[in-house]
Each structure stands twice: as C-alpha cells, then as structure tokens.
Amino acid sequence: xxxxxxxxxEGFRFALSSIWVNKVRAMLTTTCIVIGIVSVTxxxxxxxxxxxxFESSMSMLGQNVVYVEKWPWGFGGGEYRWWEYRxxxxxxLSYLEPLQRLTPTATNVSATARWNGPVRxxxxxxxxxxxxxxxxGYFQITATDLSDGRIFGESEVQTASRVAVLGATIVEALFxxxxxxxxxxxxxxxxxxxxxxxxxxxNFLGMEDMDNVVIIPISAFSNIYSLRWGVQLAVQFENEAxxxxxxxxxxxxxxQIRQLDPLDGDDFSINKAALxxxxxxxxxxxxxxxxxxxxxxxxxVGGIGVMNIMFVSVKERTREIGIRKAIGAKSWEIMxxxxxxxxxxxxxxxxxxxxxxxxITHLMNQIFVAYMDWTTVVQAVLICTFIGLLFGYLPSSxxxxxxxxxxxxxx
Numbered sequence: 001x002x003x004x005x006x007x008x009x010e011g012f013r014f015a016l017s018s019i020w021v022n023k024v025r026a027m028l029t030t031t032c033i034v035i036g037i038v039s040v041t042x043x044x045x046x047x048x049x050x051x052x053x054f055e056s057s058m059s060m061l062g063q064n065v066v067y068v069e070k071w072p073w074g075f076g077g078g079e080y081r082w083w084e085y086r087x088x089x090x091x092x093l094s095y096l097e098p099l100q101r102l103t104p105t106a107t108n109v110s111a112t113a114r115w116n117g118p119v120r121x122x123x124x125x126x127x128x129x130x131x132x133x134x135x136x137g138y139f140q141i142t143a144t145d146l147s148d149g150r151i152f153g154e155s156e157v158q159t160a161s162r163v164a165v166l167g168a169t170i171v172e173a174l175f176x177x178x179x180x181x182x183x184x185x186x187x188x189x190x191x192x193x194x195x196x197x198x199x200x201x202x203n204f205l206g207m208e209d210m211d212n213v214v215i216i217p218i219s220a221f222s223n224i225y226s227l228r229w230g231v232q233l234a235v236q237f238e239n240e241a242x243x244x245x246x247x248x249x250x251x252x253x254x255x256q257i258r259q260l261d262p263l264d265g266d267d268f269s270i271n272k273a274a275l276x277x278x279x280x281x282x283x284x285x286x287x288x289x290x291x292x293x294x295x296x297x298x299x300x301v302g303g304i305g306v307m308n309i310m311f312v313s314v315k316e317r318t319r320e321i322g323i324r325k326a327i328g329a330k331s332w333e334i335m336x337x338x339x340x341x342x343x344x345x346x347x348x349x350x351x352x353x354x355x356x357x358x359x360i361t362h363l364m365n366q367i368f369v370a371y372m373d374w375t376t377v378v379q380a381v382l383i384c385t386f387i388g389l390l391f392g393y394l395p396s397s398x399x400x401x402x403x404x405x406x407x408x409x410x411x
Contacts, residue, residue, distance in 0.1 A: 030349030032302030037353025043291030090230030102253035110137030133221020149196030303391035310395035342392025350384035
C-alpha cells in the first residue's frame, strides 16, 4: 500500500514536470477539453437557472390558480389561431360576482386589468411602469408580501379610492432618499396616495421585471383607462387536487355566465401555470439536446487530442520507461504515471473551462437566466477525470507493456 501511494506521488510529480516542459503542447491539447467543459457547464447553468426562475415565477402567479381570459397564453404546441381569438367577446368585470357564486369550491376570486404608462412623483418619473388595476383578492392569490405599509381593501375598491401599492423598482426610482408612504404619485394626471410597498420579487422567468409595477383598485383604474379591453379573472383553489376538479367548475360557470348553447365552443380561455411548465420543459429538452451534442463532439475531439499527445509523450520517454523498468518499476506503476499525466491535462482544461463558464453565466444572467452551483463544478471535474482515464488508457497501456531492453536501446 505504501508503494502505491509513493507511485501516485511520483507519477503526479513526473506528470507536472512533463506538462511544464511542454507548456504550449499541453495548452493546445486542452483547448477542446475547455470547449467541452464550457458547453456542458453552460447547458447545466441555463437548465438550473430555468428551474430556479420557474419556481420563483410561479409563486408570482399564485398557487393552484386558473386564469380566465380572452386570449390563451399560446403555449402547449399547435397552431395559435389568433384570428379566432380576436373575435371573442371581452371578459367583463361584472363576471366576478357570478363566478364567485358558481364556483363554491374556490377559495378566492379576483379580477385584474393592466396597462403600461408613466408614473410620476415630483420631477422624477418611471416612463413604462406596469399599472395594475386589481380587486382586493389579488394580493391573497399572488401571496404578495409587503415591506412597508398595507394593501387596499374591498371597501376601497368599491369607492374607487385613489390609493396605490408600489413595487420595489418604482420606489427605488421615485423615492431614492425618502419614505414613500402617504406620498402622492401621479398616474395619467390623477394623484394616488401610496399606502404600501411590495417586497422585492425579481424578474418573471428572467425577463419581465415584476417590481416595476403600481397596483391600484380596479375601479379607480377603470376611471382612468376604462375596461374596454377586458379583464383577467383569477380563481384560486385550496390544493392541486381541488384545482383539477375546479377547472371544470370554472368552465361550466363561464359557459353559464356567457349563456353559451351546449353545442357552442368555449369563447374564452382557461390558462394556468402548467402551460409554462410544459413550454419550459420543451425548451430544456432542446437545450439538453444541443448541449449534449456540442459537448460530446468537443470532448471526443479533445479526448482524441489527449490520446495522441500521450502517444507522443510515451514515444519521447521510451528510454526513461526502459530505465525505470530496469531498476524495478512495475508495469502498473508505469501505467499509473501516464494515466495521471493524462488526467491532470484534462483537469487543467476543466478548471479553465469552469472559470470561463462563470463569466459566461454572469453575462447570460443579464439577458436570460443561468445559475451555477458547486455540483456543476464537481460534475466538470468528474467528466475531465473520466476523459483522462478513457483516452489515456491506450497510451498508458502501451507504455506499461514496453520491453525494457528494447526501450533502453531506443534513441
């Protein structure tokens, strides 16, 4: 056992010495390994980033919620028949009360309408803020947390009170050095008193800033913009099992509210978070397919390059192999020495690849989502070790089987 560890330490020392002597050759050899590791780590960071963003984004939509809208979200494959959807009747705010009555298993029902426009305070403004008109139930459905102040209640919705709850991005832009509570912001010339500030939520699927919002009572919203473009109704259920049954309940209620004949098709859409999950699942599969192909190709080329260089290294050190065997080195010790060199070359390429991937991950986070954790680094090292073993085996085996007498004669 002692000899084994001594052989490992000597093999490690010989390997580093050989790599240092042939620095340029080693660098060129690791290039494809670097490309392969960058490919596999980038693929995993994007996949992990999508998973992380999906979990946080779905909480923004609310748990166990179905949405009733004029337009479907457009996921799930198939043709998007926009020319049919555009002719549907709008979803009306007046549907809220009968929908609550006809869906007894629902725990909450809310209505929202949206518009993008400027929000101003004094000389400061946010030009493209998401303006949401909502009923009081919106805050319960989205499980929105407040960092300060309070939310508006149903009485304020009924009286069209000019009160507002601001997202963190709006607060940072309009109130960088002061408390926004009880200050007045202007929305389309009308003044709204700030009564609450939302906790920071981040981006929805790494794209839309969910903190760039101002939420006001839907009745006050209708006084500014009207609701001629319809509203979104959200129906929440107690759990996932209730959601599956409740979806049919909502469809039946909406058909009754719309007074559709039994043979008529639905002239509304039922949207839910599962549609995002299906879409992201397809996106992830595409990323995996492309990533695995590029990774496999790069690592194959890199592995072949490592194997060729190791054959050259064995050839150059034939006399050294003969001397070591002549003084008592075992075949497995010779093999271990060259395998160690092959693995070290690959791991160096892997480390360089991981550092490059960290930079790429940071850049990708600016335009999409990516997340790297320690398991990604461990996987990269394991892959490099495997490539070193796989493609270093043949050259190492040839070195271990060399005849010591012929090796000593080699010039």
